[in-house]
Amino acid sequence: MEREFQFNAMPKTKQFDETEVLVKAREVFSVKGYNGTSMDDLVNATGLSRSSIYDTFGDKHGLFLKSLSHYCTSQGDELQNLCAKTDSPKKKIRAIFDYTLKSILTDKERKGCLMVNVSMELNAVDRDVAAISLANMEDMEQTFSALVKEGQAKGEISKKFSPKALGRLLYSNLMGLRVSGMNRPEPDALKEIVKLALSILDE
Amino acid sequence: MEREFQFNAMPKTKQFDETEVLVKAREVFSVKGYNGTSMDDLVNATGLSRSSIYDTFGDKHGLFLKSLSHYCTSQGDELQNLCAKTDSPKKKIRAIFDYTLKSILTDKERKGCLMVNVSMELNAVDRDVAAISLANMEDMEQTFSALVKEGQAKGEISKKFSPKALGRLLYSNLMGLRVSGMNRPEPDALKEIVKLALSILDE
DNA sequence: ATTTATTTGGAACATTCATTCCGATATACA
DNA sequence: TGTATATCGGAATGAATGTTCCAAATAAAT
Structure with missing residues (x-):
């Protein structure tokens, strides 16, 4: 028989x-x-075996970078969704700050933001992380500055400063909020910081 | 003979x-x-032997905490010196931001600020660091808010917001500057951030 | 059910880690 | 100078680290 x-x-x-x-x-x-996390920690947290992790992600650093990138894009998507909910550029900016606020205040483990955390931990010694973090920063600044430009055109936002400069300030403020929130996640204080930070957009 | x-x-x-x-x-x-630094690194950097380090500082964590605390107080002294150079509260605030700016821009190794770095790295898992970082934050906020209060009394600073709220915002802004500077230490962009951040003090 | 290719768990590995220990060295006083 | 005592250098230790490896388990198609 032919097989x-x-x-x-x-x-x-x-x-x-x-x-x-x-x-x-x-x-x-x-x-x-990053350096405080062991492969044992990752095995326990993910439920995978070492082999599966290495097969799928290469090594610890590979898993880390994929994890960071995924966080980056999924957070980006989240911000897109937020912005889709209103037509007002100014409200979009406020929504981004409120979202960050909420994520700080509901973060019971004090995880913070992976992007900020590892950027501060590794920027000086890990070019991959530095590159991802810089790209994220420029993306956020660009998002903010586009919203400011639009808001200024609509007359919602003060024209006292350029969109580019305001974009940079808003990113910087958002990072300041994360640091403040990491040190002392107190709702009233953080809300007041947001309020004052955004007051620069008003006339 | 009696000895x-x-x-x-x-x-x-x-x-x-x-x-x-x-x-x-x-x-x-x-x-x-912290976790990326080995005792070998510390031996090489300090020129001491392991024994001397352990004799003097207890262990790695002890050396680290002393190092962090020393940084904290010496930076506090530095700010005092800066503030002593002028009588204007508003100029004192500006001097603090300019000093931070300068320290970012002259930091060729991209070390950043130990306080911010390790706060982001360790706040969730190291109560000692979290306590020191929180104390530093509240100290800075207090310094800023006192300067704002004085500046408002002198008519240099807008009374639109309370000293306390402005103190918190200024600290938050300073942290934002450190994060921005770590990602992209570009003089013009950072100077502009400072300019806009301080504009809230004006009428 | 058999075959095939891959995943999976866990043991094994070499390396690096923080820490300890001891003999030698060096100092300040008698 | 001699002695007491702390510092110092470097080897030694044991635990923890990231990674590799292999036999067993498993899913999909035959």
Whole structure:
């Protein structure tokens, strides 16, 4: 009897969702920092075995970078969604600050923001992180400055300063909020910081 | 012959200046982070032997905390000196921002500020660091708010917002400046951030 | 059920880590 | 000068680290 050549015997498929793993990993990295997180921590947090992690992400640094990038884009998407909810550029800016505020105040483990945390931890020694962090900064500044430009055109936002300069200030303020919130996540104080920070947009 | 009991045979004295060691250690911790810094790094940077470090500072964490505290107080003194150079509260505030700006722009290794760096790296897992960082924040806020109050009394600073609220915003802005500066230490952009951040003090 | 390719768990590995220890050295006073 | 005592250098230690490896388990197609 003639036996056919066998194609395509299919293997076991991955038993986990890569995105979920990236989220779990991000949470650990946020709490313990990059160098404070061990592979053991990651195995425990993700529920994967060492082999699966290495097979899928290469090594610790690879998993970390994927985790950071995923956080970056998913946060970007989140901001897009927020902005879609109103037509007013000024309200969009406020929504971004309120969202950050809320994420600080609901963060019971004091994880903070992975982007800020690891940028402060690693910028001087990790070019990959420095590049991602810089790109994120410029993206945020650009987003803010476009919103300011639009808001100024609509007359919602004071024309006293240029969109570019205000974009930079708003990013800087958002980072200041994260640092303040990490040190003392007190609602009233943080809300007041946002209020004053955004007052520069008014006449 | 009667032999007297012998007191006080004096030992070898320390061959190094403790403060200098704390400064060298701080530089390493700033660049590599707490968990990224090994005892080997510290031995190399300080020039001391392991024994001397352990004899003098207890352990790595002890050296780190002393280093952080020393940075904190020496930076506090520095700000006092700056403020002593003028009678104008508003100029004192500006001097603090300009000093920070200068320290960012002359920081060729991108060390950043140890206080901010380790606060972001360790706040969630190290109560000592969290306490020091919080104390530093409240101290700075208090300094700023006192200056604002004085400036408002002198008519130099707008009375639109309370000293307390402005104190918090100014601290937050200073932290934002450090984060922005870590990501992109570009003089013009940072100077503009300071300019806009301080514009809230004007009428 | 068999085959195939991959995942998976856990042991094993070499390295690096913080810390300890000891002999030698060096200082200040008698 | 001699002695007491702390510092110092470097080897030694044991735990923890990131990574590799292999046998067993497993899913998909035959």
